[in-house]
Amino acid sequence: MQVCVLGAGVVGLTSAYYLARKGFEVTVIDRQPSVALETSFANAGQISPGYSAPWAAPGVPLKAIKWLMQKHAPLKISPDPEVKKLLWMGKMLSQCTEGAYNTNKSRMMALAEYSRDQFIALRKELGIRYDDGQGGTLQLFRKEEQVEAAAKDIKVLQALNVPHQMLTPEQIIEVEPGLVPVIDKFKGGLRLTGDETGDCYVFCQSLKAHCDALGVTFQFNTDIQSLSVESGKIRGVITQNGLQAFDHVLVSLGSYSKELLKACDIDIPVYPVKGYSLTVPVTDTQYAPVSTVMDETYKVAVTRLGDRIRAAGTAELTGYNLELPKSRTETISHVVEDLFGQGCQLAEAEYWTGLRPMTPDGTPVVGATNVAGLYLNTGHGTLGWTMSCGSAAVIADIMAGNQTEVDSSDLSVKRYQ
Ligand SMILES: Cc1cc2nc3c(=O)[nH]c(=O)nc-3n(C[C@H](O)[C@H](O)[C@H](O)COP(=O)(O)OP(=O)(O)OC[C@H]3O[C@@H](n4cnc5c(N)ncnc54)[C@H](O)[C@@H]3O)c2cc1C
Incomplete structure (x- = not known):
């Protein structure tokens, strides 16, 4: 055949x-x-069943309005009235209900867990390596309200049997010692221990x-x-x-x-949602991430890939546009500088952009x-x-x-x- x-x-x-x-x-x-x-080519490197969730969630429409007014915002929407974009946004908004979120999240998580198990099997069967790591994802919360909001996610994680740990700042630095110089900036973290990392390319x-x-x-x-x-x-x-x-x-x-x-x-209903990444060599392992650190305030993921750091984020709705303006990469470089500035030389970073093929329900x-x-x-x-x-x-x-x-x-x- x-x-x-x-x-x-x-x-x-x-x-x-x-x-x-x-x-x-x-x-x-x-x-x-x-x-x-x-x-x-250069995504954030997360193999993350624990973090698998649709962007369309209750409360997101309100958050989106706030984000559009911030400098280092995770979301950007170009002001042109592109019909495809507006139709897709309408469909995504219709998925922001509690019911739709739960259905979409369980579907995504089940597929992602199965996928992670396929990666494990491939490593065993083929001996394939890809700067892979099995150190989990650590969501970092800068504000008390983020810690409180995590309680809701934990209920879903418990219901779906996804392994996780809620961490205090002291416990965060046991897992990610590179964060010692900045630990005062964080109120807590949620660690998804079953997640993995690796270089997709x-x-x-x-x-x-x-x-x-x-x-x-x-x-x-x-x-x-x-x-x-x-x-x-x-x-x-x-x-x-x-x-x-x-x-x-x-x-x-x-x-x-x-x-x-x-x-x-x-x-x-697929729309290209643009994102950005940077890749930079580690200069001091003591101040570099061990696995993926997800800064929830900026929605930027910082991942260790061998002797490099990869950071990625931003969701920009601007059609099939692959320009790479410096202004758009400022949020990811800001987060790397803020968290792991002593572990790398940002002047050596290579920048990249790609289009996520997004469905409104995330599946x-x-x-x-x-x-x-x-x-x-x-x-x-x-x-x-x-x-x-x-x-x-x-x-x-x-x-x-x-x-x-x-x-x-x-x-x-x-x-x-
Ligand atoms: C900034 C950023 C960070 C991300 N981080 C993560 C992450 O940490 N974890 C995660 O799981 N996912 C992440 N993603 C998402 C992930 O990278 C994508 O979902 C995934 O790469 C999509 O793969 P694909 O094969 O569907 O598309 P692509 O990799 O785009 O492959 C499509 C292929 O089709 C070819 N093609 C298209 N049109 C034609 C044509 N007309 N003729 C011939 N060839 C054609 C292209 O050349 C391309 O090779 C991230 C994405 C971005 C942008």
Whole structure:
């Protein structure tokens, strides 16, 4: 059975790997010269089932209004009246109820936990390493009200059996000793002990070699133009080289999946939510993070990746814009300077921007479509690295006609219809 995977980001690549393992003959097509060169290139490095939650939550609309007035705000919205953006924001606001939040969070967490377990299995089976760490996520609270608000999250964590610890400032510095010089700034922390970390790009480079060994074919520098569909069935993919026929096609084009699918009358509510990161070498390990430290005030994650620090954050709604103005990276550099300024030289930082393929309910779109032979694994938003292996294993099972190991009944595009 010949399968074409569209997109060689972490989601397409992991899908290709799990499909090849099941015996499919897999071709991956991507416009870039190698794997993971767009959104999967320099994300925050968190593999974080414990932190898996939709952005659409009760209280977020009010917080968003406050954020829009702050200098170092986690959210920016460009003032232009882009219709797609406004429609997507409307859909996201409709998900800000208690009920929708609980449904979306449980779905996301279940998939993310399953995904983390797939990472553990891959490390065991393949010996794959990617500057990975298993030190958990530490949410840092600068204000008492954040500590109080965490009580609500803890209830959900308890209900879903997610391992966690509430920490006092004294306990925080036992876990993250690099924070000793700034510990007075914090009132407490919530540690998600089951979370992991790692460099998504390094992982993808290594996994590609395993895909090669399984016989996966890669067509790089190839622009996908459209899908060929006949009588409700997929026929193949049209690139600058013409039509190539396949039995099955899996779309994993991140933020670019939406446009391609429109021509097949498939509407996925995915909007590109821009984020920024910086990567800087560690100069003094004593003052560097051990794992991921999430500064809840700025929504900036600072992660240790081997001998580097990666910090990422900001959600900007500004269409497919990949400009990298200094003013937009000031929040992440401010947090790194504030927390780990003695552990690195910020002047040596490399900056990057990427577009998170976000759905309004935070859950990715994984499953079959109304077009026979056409499947989707896309829309992973803020958690595509975390959920990659899990959603790849799920889609491979669906395409092979097997029962999935995690509930996939609500993951397909049908939930929006
Ligand atoms: C600042 C930032 C921080 C983040 N931090 C984290 C984190 O800590 N943890 C986490 O789990 N997630 C994180 N994410 C999210 C995560 O990085 C993404 O969800 C994930 O990388 C999406 O992967 P993807 O394969 O779907 O998309 P992509 O990596 O964008 O892959 C899509 C591929 O499709 C190709 N493509 C698109 N259109 C075409 C076309 N027409 N023809 C040919 N090829 C095409 C592209 O070249 C690309 O290779 C972060 C994202 C950002 C921006």
